[in-house]
Amino acid sequence: MISEYFMERFGLTKDGADNLIKGILYTALQNISFMLPVGLYALLIYMWISPLMGGEIIDSNLGMFIVAILIILGIIFAFSWKQYHFVFNTTYVESENRRINLGENLRKLPLSFFERRDLADLTATIMNDCTDLEHVFSHAIPQLLGSILSLILVAIGMFAFDWRLAIALLWVVPVAFIILYVSKKMIYKGSEIVTADLLECGDSMQECIESIRDLKSYNYQNEYLSKLTGITSKIERSRIKSELMASAGVITGRVVLNLGIVSVILLGSYLIMNGQVSIYTLLIFLIASATVYAPVENGLTFLAEILMMDIKIERTKEIEELVIEGGLKEYSLDNYDIEFKDVNFNYDDLKDVLSNINFTAKQGEVTALVGPSGGGKSTVSKLAARFWDPVSGKVILGGQDLSDLDSEKLLENFSIVFQNVILFNESIMENIRVGKKDATDEEVMEAARLAECDEFVQKLPEGYDTVIGENGELLSGGQRQRISIARALLKDANVILLDEATSFLDVENESKIQKALSALIKNKTVIIIAHRMRTIANADKIVVLDDGRIVEQGSPDELIAQDGLFKKMVDLQNLSGAWEI
Numbered sequence: 001m002i003s004e005y006f007m008e009r010f011g012l013t014k015d016g017a018d019n020l021i022k023g024i025l026y027t028a029l030q031n032i033s034f035m036l037p038v039g040l041y042a043l044l045i046y047m048w049i050s051p052l053m054g055g056e057i058i059d060s061n062l063g064m065f066i067v068a069i070l071i072i073l074g075i076i077f078a079f080s081w082k083q084y085h086f087v088f089n090t091t092y093v094e095s096e097n098r099r100i101n102l103g104e105n106l107r108k109l110p111l112s113f114f115e116r117r118d119l120a121d122l123t124a125t126i127m128n129d130c131t132d133l134e135h136v137f138s139h140a141i142p143q144l145l146g147s148i149l150s151l152i153l154v155a156i157g158m159f160a161f162d163w164r165l166a167i168a169l170l171w172v173v174p175v176a177f178i179i180l181y182v183s184k185k186m187i188y189k190g191s192e193i194v195t196a197d198l199l200e201c202g203d204s205m206q207e208c209i210e211s212i213r214d215l216k217s218y219n220y221q222n223e224y225l226s227k228l229t230g231i232t233s234k235i236e237r238s239r240i241k242s243e244l245m246a247s248a249g250v251i252t253g254r255v256v257l258n259l260g261i262v263s264v265i266l267l268g269s270y271l272i273m274n275g276q277v278s279i280y281t282l283l284i285f286l287i288a289s290a291t292v293y294a295p296v297e298n299g300l301t302f303l304a305e306i307l308m309m310d311i312k313i314e315r316t317k318e319i320e321e322l323v324i325e326g327g328l329k330e331y332s333l334d335n336y337d338i339e340f341k342d343v344n345f346n347y348d349d350l351k352d353v354l355s356n357i358n359f360t361a362k363q364g365e366v367t368a369l370v371g372p373s374g375g376g377k378s379t380v381s382k383l384a385a386r387f388w389d390p391v392s393g394k395v396i397l398g399g400q401d402l403s404d405l406d407s408e409k410l411l412e413n414f415s416i417v418f419q420n421v422i423l424f425n426e427s428i429m430e431n432i433r434v435g436k437k438d439a440t441d442e443e444v445m446e447a448a449r450l451a452e453c454d455e456f457v458q459k460l461p462e463g464y465d466t467v468i469g470e471n472g473e474l475l476s477g478g479q480r481q482r483i484s485i486a487r488a489l490l491k492d493a494n495v496i497l498l499d500e501a502t503s504f505l506d507v508e509n510e511s512k513i514q515k516a517l518s519a520l521i522k523n524k525t526v527i528i529i530a531h532r533m534r535t536i537a538n539a540d541k542i543v544v545l546d547d548g549r550i551v552e553q554g555s556p557d558e559l560i561a562q563d564g565l566f567k568k569m570v571d572l573q574n575l576s577g578a579w580e581i
């Protein structure tokens, strides 16, 4: 039951929760073992004070004391070792599990999620929040709950010894915790503000690094840096405020704890004067107060930390509990036609981006999406690969509604070349192999040759083994595009989406790649987006999108004959082609 509570409350796995319980028990035992020397002091004081108070003289046996000290040290060592094992080792394993789970969950989320969510925020959750939680599970929770547990056991002993002095010693403990708990809202608020400010700072730093070229070219660094300085100062202020909010409760609690010693002295003196307790009993309680309050003081600091952590736990749970996109993993397709049936779509409920889209991209044909910028071409291609689901209407592949299919399985049928090519900081060979994980080096090189990569790759210092830097920074835009096309050629899937796939290429290279692509696209469903009319001259079907609606569709000849938007676009490009500067 406790295990289930911990799983739910702290988002732990079963093993993690069980180990946390063991960690708490060993922390309690460790705390008690730290109090064992108090028993030894008590004995020593008794031996020393007894003759002064007219009692018998007790023979001190040094050997016995040394043995007792060694036994106590042994016990402290054994419990500390166990506590360390359960608390620290298992915390790091749990933290690793948490990161893997988050990563797994993210992998299964619809791609639309990543367009909506702030990526710096996601990274902060996986890295920073998990690290902060690591600290809470390795220090705060076991120490706090262990302290409470050991305190309860010690309190029982104290009550048995003298219940009046026990009350005088311990009444401050619940009061101190209640004071801190009452300030919970303030602590949470402070932590929420710090988290939001850190995120804003992370976003701005990332933006600054990504756009450093533009900042320099527009001489905008100073303005941007002063904005960054403003944000970092804001973090500093909110951190100080948050610490003050948390420490107000902790310090008040600690002051209250000290009142316990005062009340023990006052009550003890009164009881001694009335002959109800001996000075020995009072001394024992005063010595005990030092060891009893130490874990409680730590506990107060840890409780504040746990209250501050709540926001991080919520943030990780939010990702863990996101609804994972479902869908059929096993399905059969009649063919690879993609049909848009009465599709309406928007990104944010505010403005319709696509309205009443009806067309079919047939297998064995090239369907080109053209139209003015912002007309909805890329959005149509995203819906075709189920990156998003339509708000109404259906997108159908070979008779199956895409929204019924598992995205990962569905994308096995797609080769996609995006406008913005993403490359990894690995060798060219591995970057192309992304298209087909089990491809041999020969297959990769063949795809690279077809995509006109071979010539520039041979000139690189280590050929196909050259590592191309973060997002392929060592390559030109056209070279990056060719690598992306090589990936698509290697994957050789049945549906091919090309979104401005050759926009960075010069005429010569584009013509060569068009040739390679025509070999690739035989008998496949091809949807191509291009602004250059030359790129889509051989398309079987043209769909013209303007302001989210299909305004014309048909073969290039039919549309030229219609003398509408497509014809206007072709004429304009012919005209601009003839311009001389």
Ligand SMILES: Nc1ncnc2c1ncn2[C@@H]1O[C@H](COP(=O)(O)OP(=O)(O)OP(=O)(O)O)[C@@H](O)[C@H]1O
Binding pocket: 115, 347, 348, 353, 371, 372, 373, 374, 375, 376, 377, 378, 379, 380
């Ligand atoms: N992730 C998004 N969130 C919100 N709105 C978006 C998003 N992506 C695109 N839009 C909006 O949807 C509309 C259509 O964009 P889309 O990229 O599909 O047009 P496009 O025809 O491909 O444009 P271009 O030719 O310039 O690439 C635009 O108004 C754009 O602002």
